[in-house]
Amino acid sequence: MILLWILILLALCGPAHGICGRTCGLRPMGSTLGTTRIVGGSDVMPGTGAWAGIASVRMFWNPPVSVHVCGGTLVSSQWLLTAAHCFINATNPLSEWAIVLGATSLGQSGPDVEVRRIKRLIMHERYIPDVEHNDIAMVELDRPVRCKPTIQTACLPGPSVNLAGLKNCYIAGWGDRIVKSSGRDILQQAKVQFVDNQLCNSSEWLGGYIYDFHVCAGQGGVGTCQGDSGGPLVCEDKQAGIFWQIGITSWGVGCARPKRPSVFSATQYYYNWIWKTMGMKPAPIATPAPTPAPTYTAAPLVTVSKPTQPCPFPREKLLQFFNLLKDILQYLKGKLF
Template sequence: PPLLLGNPHVVPSLSGYRTCGLRPMAADNGTSHVVGGTDAQPGAWPWIVSIQGPWRRGTGHVCGGSLISPQWVLTAAHCFTKARHITMWRVVVGATRLTQLGPEAQVRNIKQLLVHEDYSSISQRNDIALLELDQPVQCSNSIQLACVPDASLKVSELTTCYISGWGSTTARAEGPTDVLQEAKVHLIDLNLCNSSRSYQGAVHPHNLCAGYPQGGIDTCQGDSGAPLVCKDNNADHFWLVGVTSWGRGCTRAKRLGIYTSTQHFYNWILEQMGLSPAVTAAPTPRPAFPSTPLQTPRPTPTQSGGFSSFPLLVQKLVELFTWLQELRWGARGFLHKACTPTAHFTRNF
């Protein structure tokens, strides 16, 4: 695997894009507080999107989602069980208040909907879907890509997690809220969620459970598909670890929110986006990427059955160039302003 060096804020995004999981506009002092949540500041969660149906009154908000590449949104399958004319739906990116879209917001139509082939509307198994947008969005301080973790990330060890969405702010409220809500939550062991006093075995192994056992803070109607994110324990970026799936009621004690694990479906996501599945990974590098794709030559067999050293030398030169270019762009603050495509690769740990 290539040697990856550079800015620790530059982490491998699933689709091979230059940055992900960054919050350039967030004043994150660890006190950020969806039912029981608070209004989010503009740009606080720059990957969240509002998925809107043409038949809905008001803002049209149906579900949330997360931008994982400039042209792909990850969301929940159950948002589309009765979907018709999907190309007439729209996706709003970079918004905080849905009734007053600022100049930073971008609106796209949906080119295609890809629902997991084994999704069950009865058990909510495999509750995950992808939306391909009709045109890529332009990343900015208000619009960034979410980081989707592969199998090497120890999600259970992440301690600083948040939910966000435009869903109902009370359990009895009708319709979504206008201003994006956010709340801090804890990841809860699945055994506790599946206990006889909670969901009694209804939670699947590919789910995550989050919230507070005593209730009070939760996702609710209209938050479906929205992100559950956790801050990396050793860096400033966030991981998109879950997609809001289901729950019984809102904010009820022992009825925590259930989320689809993005890590579990990492290879499925890659395949749907036309990228090659990940190989088994292994220890966190600090990657850097060129601003244009670079092809690293593979070692070529020699007549004696060994490998020639020339391609290896070329590879090392490419790596050095990559590292120097990253330092150059990083010094200009470029990383917070664009999602620059690069060749896809697997995150090696």
């Protein structure tokens, strides 16, 4: 009877492989990650599922030769989140760009890697290049990505997530300084210090240049550099068992200088814009979200599954389960009597 119940549950849940969005924000880094610098930082090992949402945004100069330009993160099966400035000075038409997912090395290929072309690029309508305000863009892929252990979606924090309460923040990328210092093209990762906006905007730090649409992280030898733009800043939510992507790498004063942290576009601030751009609505939650700050419109959180609960049970699935169970009990009753 126990075996029968297991089979029923497997039939209802189905495999997570191939479905983007069923889980998100899982395993952003490998177990060997310490506090090493992203400038000459530690390698992300292939085949571990670490940083499964990250992508390499590339231009093709003389096909099949490609050049890494920026990072990005998958937020649905057909949409990539990145920085607007990655495209602002590019002369290549979109047909000469490509998005590579599932790779930890720029030269990697094989069944774990997916390559897509760009169908549509949408920059924020209020993006200002000179000061990098609203430095955020969405890329629609030419066809959906089939998720797998090496390709998963990022979790975006809604208005009710308390960013100040998040600890253990991490960055990753293939930036110039990283690649040159290591002599290889392997994805690098590092743990960074989250810096409160008030401190980040103080006179001794980045006075006057930080706004509500920014978050800051990394300082004094730990931070992002050229080529890391568009990539993720993630922070652990131990209670939810996931990692939220709270930032998109935007700009910095040099690379990892003291009191000059990297500056990221805050995904929480642009939460509604992201979903609206994709033409989607966030999944509702059972309890109302707390009143958000006045800098953005209130919106419900995305429903995410914890690693220990990979199969959510919506109402229709439960009805299907109980109807099936009823039929089985009727069958067993007939056998017994």
